[in-house]
Amino acid sequence: MPAPPPALEISGLRFAWPAGRRGAGFALAVGELAIARGERVFLHGPSGSGKSTLLALICGILAPQAGEIRLAGAPFSALSAARRDRMRAERLGIVFQMFNLLPYASVLDNVLLPLAFAPERARRVGPDRRAEARRLLAALGLPEAALAAASAARLSVGQQQRVAVARALIGGPEIVVADEPTSALDAGTRAAFMDLLFAQVAAAGATLLMVSHDAGLAARFDRSLALDRIARTEAAA
Numbered sequence: 001m002p003a004p005p006p007a008l009e010i011s012g013l014r015f016a017w018p019a020g021r022r023g024a025g026f027a028l029a030v031g032e033l034a035i036a037r038g039e040r041v042f043l044h045g046p047s048g049s050g051k052s053t054l055l056a057l058i059c060g061i062l063a064p065q066a067g068e069i070r071l072a073g074a075p076f077s078a079l080s081a082a083r084r085d086r087m088r089a090e091r092l093g094i095v096f097q098m099f100n101l102l103p104y105a106s107v108l109d110n111v112l113l114p115l116a117f118a119p120e121r122a123r124r125v126g127p128d129r130r131a132e133a134r135r136l137l138a139a140l141g142l143p144e145a146a147l148a149a150a151s152a153a154r155l156s157v158g159q160q161q162r163v164a165v166a167r168a169l170i171g172g173p174e175i176v177v178a179d180e181p182t183s184a185l186d187a188g189t190r191a192a193f194m195d196l197l198f199a200q201v202a203a204a205g206a207t208l209l210m211v212s213h214d215a216g217l218a219a220r221f222d223r224s225l226a227l228d229r230i231a232r233t234e235a236a237a
């Protein structure tokens, strides 16, 4: 039997932000990059080097101007925006830098949100979605009392981080992409949070791609990628 395709493949990728309000323009090019199924990859680089831009391309939030991104061998970046949205919802769990929780929705509704857009993930969870959301939140160390908060906006930053990770993991997406998920945690909490994140990613059999400025975390990953080693970037387009 042929080996299964990598979780993520990039080839000949090019993207440029035009010059404008955000600066003089910025171009990013990635020749070849493959991330294996179940691999845990740490992506790092200085501020402004293009990490968030690359993650947005990998998540299909931005479309490349040239080249291709495939998820488990399937074309992704070449799809229409609507089909990319559907594939992202099914296959990717995303933890954004600012968490992007719905501030007025309850904790459980925030965790359950991706299932509304991802029928296969919803099917994997089964009929008792709220029980699965509670199980994940408990596994990620969210105190039971926090579930009673009227809205996600009432939670501490560390608690919001846990809700964001539970939302990314629910229904077992194939790839979890996390942009600086530990930036708001102190050193002690950070180590415990990473233990929980790794345990839950492993339990889901997911691939993890995480961006962080904290070089001390790199040793915990299977592979560490410096953005300037995998990509060519230019300040001006």
Ligand SMILES: Nc1ncnc2c1ncn2[C@@H]1O[C@H](COP(=O)(O)OP(=O)(O)OP(=O)(O)O)[C@@H](O)[C@H]1O
Residues within 6 Å of the ligand: 017, 018, 022, 023, 025, 026, 045, 046, 047, 048, 049, 050, 051, 052, 053, 054
């Ligand atoms: N919406 C945008 N419009 C125009 N330029 C942008 C936009 N977003 C990012 N850029 C530019 O792209 C470059 C890379 O930014 P990006 O946010 O990807 O870097 P980063 O490595 O994630 O930085 P940080 O570590 O500070 O989050 C910067 O020069 C930035 O100004």
